Amino acid sequence: MHPMTRWLDDDEQRTWRNFVAATQLLYAALDRQLQRDSAMPHTYYVILVGLSEAPERRMRMSELATWAQSSQSRLSHAVARLEERGWVRRERCPEDGRGNFAVLTDEGFAALAAAAPGHVEEVRRSLFDVLDPEQIRALDDICATVRSRLER
């Protein structure tokens, strides 16, 4: 099946394990802070941010799934939970009658605004504050490269 597997050498193995550990610890820290202070996981926060920046604070569900890098089914589940809280409302498209839209309510916008300062503080504490300016520039470059490769 893979007769010529290009196994990771020791340096690559160390880099890969550092990457997995760092990213998982970072997302765990973000979730802990958001759950503790704002009763939401990071995935909900990302959905609210996407809607808050969209025209009229509304997005087609398929666009929102792309934004949140979520499957349609996981996004539907999350939006249903957000709807129960009164933070998001679903609407049928008025023009063509097809496709659902998600709309951020005023309550949802207020929840996002209340959650943002603590979340940003955690992002700084866990990432930006521990890296020097050169590392931050390198991280941006690396992530932009990986992103453009995987978005194709």
Next chain:
Amino acid sequence: MHPMTRWLDDDEQRTWRNFVAATQLLYAALDRQLQRDSAMPHTYYVILVGLSEAPERRMRMSELATWAQSSQSRLSHAVARLEERGWVRRERCPEDGRGNFAVLTDEGFAALAAAAPGHVEEVRRSLFDVLDPEQIRALDDICATVRSRLER
């Protein structure tokens, strides 16, 4: 609550969004490959690797949770699924009678060995192949720094 929020400036905001997008796309690619070719998510793969490298291929559940950076409850759930497949077996500690151990079975080891080449190929394709040697060194350095900050 946060009277002096240190908001992200435009450069930091771009870096953060590239980071979230790149890491989420990467983990989604790993999960897709492992689910498609080996019928397991990346989290299961990480558990099997930890056990495969432990003495006698066994670890205390609490150690395994730390290794997999998982909560005890999520780990218990995953290990129960792996036990159903015959890949992992749980044992009581023979010395002190307390604490559960997870043990990798021969079937589990074989499943890991069969999954490894395709997984490593995906890690190369999605990460190492798209970065130059200097970027890889910088990524290792950045991830080691973030890891040591968050493991404290």
